[in-house]
Amino acid sequence: MSILTVRDLATHFHTRDGIIRAVDGVSFDLAAGETLGIVGESGCGKSVTALTIMRLIPPETARIARGSVEFEGRELTRLSEEQMREIRGKSISMIFQEPMTSLNPVLTVGTQIAENVWRHTGVSKQQARERAQAMLDLVGIADSRRRLDEYPHQLSGGMRQRVMIAIALSCDPRVLIADEPTTALDVTIQAQILDLMLELKEKLGTAIIMITHDLGVVAETTQRVVVMYAGRKVEEAPVEELFARPLHPYTHGLMRAIPRLDADAETAGRRPRLKEIPGMVPRLDRPIAGCPFAPRCDFATERCRVEAPPLEDHGKGHLAACWETARVQAVAA
Amino acid sequence: MSDAPSLEVRNLVKHFPIHSGLLQRRTGAVKAVDGVSFAIRRGETLGLVGESGCGKSTVGKTVLKLIEPTSGQILLDGEDVTHLSPGRMWHHRRRIQTVFQDPYSSMNPRLKVGTIVGEPLENFGIASGRDKDERVAKLLERVGMRPDAMNRFTHEFSGGQRQRLGIAKALAVNPDVIVADEPVSALDVSVQAQVLNLLIDLQDEYKLAYLFISHDLAVMRHISHRIAVMYLGRIVELTDKRTLFSMPMHPYTEALLSAAPVPDPSKKKARRIIVQGDVPSPAKPPPGCHFHTRCPYALPKCKVEVPPLIEVAQGHHVACLRRPVGASPEPLTPTA
Numbered sequence: 001m002s003i004l005t006v007r008d009l010a011t012h013f014h015t016r017d018g019i020i021r022a023v024d025g026v027s028f029d030l031a032a033g034e035t036l037g038i039v040g041e042s043g044c045g046k047s048v049t050a051l052t053i054m055r056l057i058p059p060e061t062a063r064i065a066r067g068s069v070e071f072e073g074r075e076l077t078r079l080s081e082e083q084m085r086e087i088r089g090k091s092i093s094m095i096f097q098e099p100m101t102s103l104n105p106v107l108t109v110g111t112q113i114a115e116n117v118w119r120h121t122g123v124s125k126q127q128a129r130e131r132a133q134a135m136l137d138l139v140g141i142a143d144s145r146r147r148l149d150e151y152p153h154q155l156s157g158g159m160r161q162r163v164m165i166a167i168a169l170s171c172d173p174r175v176l177i178a179d180e181p182t183t184a185l186d187v188t189i190q191a192q193i194l195d196l197m198l199e200l201k202e203k204l205g206t207a208i209i210m211i212t213h214d215l216g217v218v219a220e221t222t223q224r225v226v227v228m229y230a231g232r233k234v235e236e237a238p239v240e241e242l243f244a245r246p247l248h249p250y251t252h253g254l255m256r257a258i259p260r261l262d263a264d265a266e267t268a269g270r271r272p273r274l275k276e277i278p279g280m281v282p283r284l285d286r287p288i289a290g291c292p293f294a295p296r297c298d299f300a301t302e303r304c305r306v307e308a309p310p311l312e313d314h315g316k317g318h319l320a321a322c323w324e325t326a327r328v329q330a331v332a333a
Numbered sequence: 334m335s336d337a338p339s340l341e342v343r344n345l346v347k348h349f350p351i352h353s354g355l356l357q358r359r360t361g362a363v364k365a366v367d368g369v370s371f372a373i374r375r376g377e378t379l380g381l382v383g384e385s386g387c388g389k390s391t392v393g394k395t396v397l398k399l400i401e402p403t404s405g406q407i408l409l410d411g412e413d414v415t416h417l418s419p420g421r422m423w424h425h426r427r428r429i430q431t432v433f434q435d436p437y438s439s440m441n442p443r444l445k446v447g448t449i450v451g452e453p454l455e456n457f458g459i460a461s462g463r464d465k466d467e468r469v470a471k472l473l474e475r476v477g478m479r480p481d482a483m484n485r486f487t488h489e490f491s492g493g494q495r496q497r498l499g500i501a502k503a504l505a506v507n508p509d510v511i512v513a514d515e516p517v518s519a520l521d522v523s524v525q526a527q528v529l530n531l532l533i534d535l536q537d538e539y540k541l542a543y544l545f546i547s548h549d550l551a552v553m554r555h556i557s558h559r560i561a562v563m564y565l566g567r568i569v570e571l572t573d574k575r576t577l578f579s580m581p582m583h584p585y586t587e588a589l590l591s592a593a594p595v596p597d598p599s600k601k602k603a604r605r606i607i608v609q610g611d612v613p614s615p616a617k618p619p620p621g622c623h624f625h626t627r628c629p630y631a632l633p634k635c636k637v638e639v640p641p642l643i644e645v646a647q648g649h650h651v652a653c654l655r656r657p658v659g660a661s662p663e664p665l666t667p668t669a
Contacts, residue, residue: 041521156611186384187548188608191592195607213521216551216594220601239598257526259555261578261593271555273530277523280491 002029003174003207004053004092009067011045011052018285022048024231025067030175035201035208037222037239039215043281045231046211050177054094055084072174090120093168097180099160103152109136109163110148113170120171135166140196158189162196169200176201179211194221215258219243224317227251230282230292233311237318247320249297249328253277291322299324337411338372339542340396340429340510345369345405347388347395351616363616365391367566368405370642373510376536378543380557380574382550382589386615387563389546393512396544397431398422410509427457430508434515436499440487446473446498447483453505472501476531493524500531504539514546529556550593554578562586565615565623568642572649580662582651584628587664622654629667630655 011023023045030036038046051057053069055076069076071092076084088094096102104112113132118125129148136144139162152160161181168176178197182190198221201208210222218225218239225242227235227250235248246252256275279296282288291297294304304323311321322328346369348362366388373379381389395402398414407415414425430453433439440449451469454460460468470480476497487495496516503511513532517525533556536543547553553560554574561571562585570583581587588608608627613619619626625635635654642652645660655665 041523158611186612187550188384188588188592189611190594191607194594214594215522215596219596219598220594243596243598254522255596257522258596259526259529259551261551261554261590261595271533273533274526274555276527276530278527280493280524 001032003032003072004030005068005070006049006053007068007070009049009052009069010065011048011057012063012065013061014063015061015285020284021065021231021287022062022284023052024284026226026228026231026233027067028226028233028236030207030209032174033201033205033207034224035198035210035222037218037225038209038211038228039213039218039225040228041213041281043230043284044228046228047179049228050094050179050209050211054088054092054177055079055081056094086120089116089168089173090171091173092175092177093171093173094177094179095161095164095168095181097183099157099164099184100152102164103160105152108149108151109155109166113163113167116167117170131170132166135170136163138169138200139163139166140192141166156189157185158192161185161193165193165196165200169204169206172204173206175209176206177209177211180213181210182217183212183214190217197221215254216261227254230288231284232292232321233319234293234322235318235320236311237320238316241316241318245318245329246332247314247318247325247328248293248322249299249324250277250293252328252332253296253298299327337408338374339377339410340544341372341406341408341411342392342396343370343406343408345392345395345407346403347391347400348403361616364566364618365615366395366402369563369566369568371561371568371571373542373544375509375542376540377559378536378545378557380553380560381544381546381563382548382553382560383563384548384589384612386565386612388566388615389563390514392563393431393514393544393546397429397512427453427506428508429510429512430503430506432496432499432503432511432513432516434518436495437487437492439499440495442487444486445483446485446487446490449487450483450498450502450505453502457506459506468505469501472505473498475504475535476501477527491524492520493527496520496528497531500528500535504535507539508541510542510544512544512546515548516545517552518547518549525552532556550590562589565613565618567623567652568650569624569652570650571642576649582645582649582656582660582662583624583653584630584655584665585624588627622652630665631668 007027009023009026013020013022026049040046064077110132113135114128117131118128133144133148136147141147141162182193212218222239224238226233229250235251246255257277277296282292290305290307291309294300309321309323311319313319345366347366348364350359351361353360369392371379383389394400396407406413409425409428447469451465454465454468469483473480473482478497517528545556557574559573560577561568564585570586581590610627621636621638622640625631640652640654642650645651645656645658
């Protein structure tokens with residue numbers, strides 16, 4: 001049962017140099033309690049997709065050019081700012097990469113959690129403070145009573161991200177959007193935060209959209225994955241299926257481009273060459289004819305350069321936008 | 334050609350003083366690097382891995398003599414350069430070059446690429462004028478750029494291309510050693526692969542010694558021959574990369590390896606060792622073994638005794654009281 005339905009969403013930025021099509025026709029569903037990964041490299045539109053759902057794109061330059069975002073039967077793209085504020089932090093929450101820049105440096109962490117609670121639930125300030133302390137306990141911050149009165153700068157990076165999660169989950173949201181939540185953290189702290197998020201998801205039943213560039217994080221935390229490239233969804237599949245049988249040449253290339261930690265990539269004493277994806281991402285300030293990945297693709301044919309491939313269903317919930325999936329599969333096998 | 338390692342560091346120490354109070358008296362020190370030793374041969378990559386604040390970048394800056402060590406020795410090709418004045422050091426700078434994480438912030442945006450990449454050639458009086466331009470053109474080609482990039486500005490290039498320019502500049506003076514501090518951390522994976530491949534090709538071609546500093550274990554495993562793991566200013570384990578990844582012996586190494594997410598959903602880990610808590614502040618490291626506060630295997634003596642880095646097996650150095658010489662690499666049993 002889908003609780004969030006995104007259809008043909010397009011977000012364009014109007015700049016002096018023209019229109020940047022940051023997101024250009026993205027569709028996906030999020031089921032209740034599910035973890036969906038959105039993966040892609042810088043500029044692929046994964047963060048702008050999230051910000052568009054939250055209606056946090058800058059109104060001076062950005063427009064939702066078309067498409068819809070339906071949440072629990074309401075069309076978010078048409079809500080007023082007032083109505084959106086009722087949803088943000090209550091029904092849909094978001095956490096960001098750098099907690100220090102999203103926390104207010106002059107307010108105690110207790111105040112920042114409690115603020116979200118009393119805004120949305122109308123409880124007394126005392127009750128909100130109690131809720132804040134319970135949230136700190138929930139996210140594994142020891143000595144929560146004392147921590148309530150501390151300021152963000154007194155906390156480590158990992159603890160700040162725990163506080164962000166505490167704020168985000170304080171009103172039992174249905175959906176948590178996490179935009180690179182562990183990218184700024186050290187690996188041992190990243191492991192703690194990812195485990196915490198998954199544990200809380202089990203406990204509270206929150207659906208998560210996990211936005212990341214890290215295929216390791218995707219593999220370990222998500223159930224289904226959307227792969228984005230140049231503002232479009234190029235592939236979608238259940239996570240095991242995606243890693244076992246990537247159908248889009250971009251996904252296939254990404255998986256071969258990453259150095260591997262697991263043993264099967266090892267060859268005695270030698271350093272195998274990584275598979276490169278040549279060239280770089282296309283500019284988004286002009287319309288792209290054909291498949292956006294074609295100029296970097298080993299499988300590209302004449303047709304790819306002129307005719308954009310539609311997303312096709314390959315069974316098992318596996319979608320890919322590529323004319324040459326048969327050849328990609330033959331190589332990947 | 335001497336047999337001496339291209340770069341050797343003996344018992345390197347770098348303390349940064351902490352001043353506080355009204356009179357700004359010296360009240361303590363951040364022991365960023367606290368007795369680090371290693372050697373790198375020609376054509377070899379030594380990886381220096383660790384989390385933020387472990388001192389890995391300070392090691393890099395100190396061997397480059399961008400900051401002065403508190404004590405210890407730095408040897409280039411067997412020659413002690415530790416106490417050379419900046420003027421005397423100048424002659425040696427040609428031999429040790431660096432590649433930074435963010436090349437954009439290390440290049441003057443108002444200068445053309447030709448001037449930037451060619452600057453070391455002029456500085457060291459190696460080439461100028463047309464000769465310099467020809468050399469720059471060759472360097473650019475060698476790092477996979479078109480020679481006409483010379484006449485353009487750095488903002489016209491992507492992150493991966495700028496990193497190529499940074500590498501070309503480092504190569505310009507024909508160094509023996511390159512200190513690369515997180516050179517691919519700012520790059521997307523598809524571009525990261527291009528830069529790593531280039532670094533490996535150049536090393537094989539010119540027999541360069543790399544001190545490769547990174548927090549990314551997968552990148553480390555790919556490019557390094559040997560790896561040193563740092564924790565709060567000290568090396569806790571140093572060995573060849575196969576041994577490190579197949580039988581890590583220091584509890585911190587083990588925790589670090591198990592914490593890294595693996596891009597394979599069929600290997601979702603239940604067996605992850607989560608180390609509790611945060612890295613302690615390097616201004617106030619715990620006594621004894623720095624890791625004892627987070628170590629699941631710590632004994633009472635770990636709180637008081639500093640474990641020396643000892644060679645427990647051929648080429649395998651470990652600083653852990655539970656891993657004496659000849660210790661088996663079997664997993665340890667957690668203490669309570």
